[in-house]
Amino acid sequence: MTALITFLGRAARNRSRTCGFINIACLAMLSASLAWASDMPQNYGHSLPLTGAASQGVLQVRLPREVYLYSRSPDLADLRVFDMHGAAMPFSVRSAVPEQRSTHRTVPCKLFALMDDAGAADAAPDLDVHTGDDGRLLSVHVRSTSTAAHAAAQQLTGLILEPSSQSGQAAPLIDALRFTPPPGTHAYNAQIWLETSDDLKQWDVVGATELNWLVNQDAQSLSNDKLTFDGRRFRYARLRWQSGKPLMFARIDAEEEISSPSARQLETILLDPKGGRQGQDVVYETPIAIGANQLGLKFSEKNIVLPVVLGHYRELPPRQLGQASVWRFEPALNAVFYHIQQGQHERDSGDVRLADVHTSEWVLRPAASNGVHPQLRLSWEPATLVFLASGSPPYTLAIDRDHATTTATDIDRVAPGFSVEELRNLPQLTAGPARLQQGIRAAEEHAVKDAASAARRRLWLLWGLLLLGMLVLSWMVWRLLKQDQQPTNAPDNASTHNAGNAKP
Known part of the structure; x- marks a missing residue:
């Protein structure tokens, strides 16, 4: 039992010495890793200067092709933005988002006059409608029980509009109406309401405007001839006058909104x-x-x-x-x-x-x-880099480094509170030609060789420590075994000697 305790004590002391050697080796490895992990512009193989107005707090740059040619990571983990002093700027990489481009097409409208008594403009008229097999309007009248003489005295109280559309296609998406007055109209002012329907029975009010024209003696005109509203699809529209005299316009054109994705920049x-x-x-x-x-x-x-x-x-x-x-x-x-x-x-x-x-x-x-x-x-399709210009311009893109860890962050940590439209309209910087960092390849190869040599030295050191520990352990076992044999043999020899000297 005493020998076992002695053995464990010596083994513990030996383990402490071994752990000390291992700690020293680990510290050496950590120091080498910290030296390799420095993040400075000179650690990257290529740099691209950024030019443009850099007076705003958040800027953007469309990544040039050189970034993709020289990067060593599929997710651009070795991409950095540095200021003139070598300080890294926080940035986010945004994938290209297809932009929608809106244009307008003029859609002529067919006009149908609503004739009724002068005081009936505010009431919902009872319409007599005739349509073709395809749903197109042929005629629209206000039902009336008045005599023929009284009917001849009726006045214009409203207009029914039918935007033209291709047979079998959906109604166009319309967001405005443009009015053309009849020839010879030098001055006009009225307030009108616009209602839309798909069946000429249920009507929805979608907009109102103040129409006015004014033409002087020199034929110079001042006009407000457009009614705008949120884009919607409808088959029929109705105009009602809230003030001013109803007018049979020369023409009314609808404006169809057409959205299409903008051409991709590849x-x-x-x-x-x-x-x-x-x-x-x-x-x-x-x-x-x-x-x-x-x-x-x-x-x-x-x-x-x-x-x-x-x-x-x-x-x-x-x-x-x-x-x-x-x-x-x-x-x-x-x-x-x-x-x-x-x-x-x-x-x-x-x-x-x-x-x-x-x-x-x-x-x-x-x-x-x-x-x-x-x-x-x-x-x-190249991505766009958005960064917080918190340093001193000019700024530089850096790329081309092995074993780099990404520092890109979420857009909310670079431009918090910015809408999609605001991000799209950020000030744009331009990347210049890529410049090769002189000596970076040789420095990297030298660093790799030094790291490999240090790793081999650490490996031999650990093997040496292991071999030394085995030798010490073998010597300790030999000593313990030798000590165990001595107390056992001494009493046996003494007993034999006493037995030889005993008298019969």
Whole structure:
């Protein structure tokens, strides 16, 4: 029992010494890691100066193609914004959002006069409506029990409007009416209300305006001839006068609002072909940061039709120790690309749409061996970087660093409270040409070599400590075993000696 306690005590003291050596090694590793983790402009391979009015608090810049060509991360983790003193600025990267562009088209309206008694303008008229098979209005009258002589004395009290539309298509989305007075009208003023309906029975009030014209002796005019309202679809409209004399306008045109996505601003790159790992495969080395959403082929041949399978290689571990790795082709899409010269026209297959694919290489596998090696065309939509200009201009984009951790944050931490429209209209900076940081490659290679050398030294040190511990432990066990044998043998020898000296 005493020997066991002694053994444990010595082992504990030995473990304390070993832990001390390990702590020293860990501190050395931590110091090397902190030195490698410095985040300064000179740590990045390329920089791009930002130019433009930098007097506002929040600025934006559309990322140029060089950022995607030189970045070493699919999510732009090595992207930074520095001020003139090398201080990093908080920023957010926003994906491109398709903008809606609104235009207007003039839609003529067919007019139907509502004739009634002079005092009946405020009452809802009882309409006698005649329509065609397609629902188009043929005639509209106010039902009246008046005599013919009395009917001849009736006055204009309102107008029914029917915007023209294509048969079988939905009613146009209208957000304004424009009025043209009859010829010879030099002055006019009236307040009108606009109601809309789809069946000439239920009417909704959607807007009102004050119409006025004033023409002087020199034929100069001052007018308010437009009624605007929230865009809506309707088949019929009714005008009611709240003040002023009803007027049979020369024409009334509706304005149809047409929304269409604005043209996307794409960046494009052409990649040269290289030999693949299998058969007739063609490989295209691709910058990993490019999230391609369009892909096409550019042929040097005039007339070519090329069915292909596009995909990637995947490295599989060897089945047995000592064997080489196996590369398996994984298809992503099948397509037929072509370029044909027909008469005076060229027919081209165009590009295939993708879903923002990031990869370090594309592999093209033709359906048949024909020796054709086209260029690969990739297109992507660059993102926009929004940053808080809390430093001293001018500002610089930095890119191109291995093992970087992203510092991009959410837009609410860069521009809190900004609406989508405000973010879209932020002051725009422009990125200049990319500049290579002199000596950055050599410094990185030297740092990598130093880190590898330090790692090897730490490994040998740990192995040495382990071997030393094993030797010390073996020596301690040997000493303990030797001590255990001595007390056991001494009493046996004494007993034998006493037995030899005993008298019979």
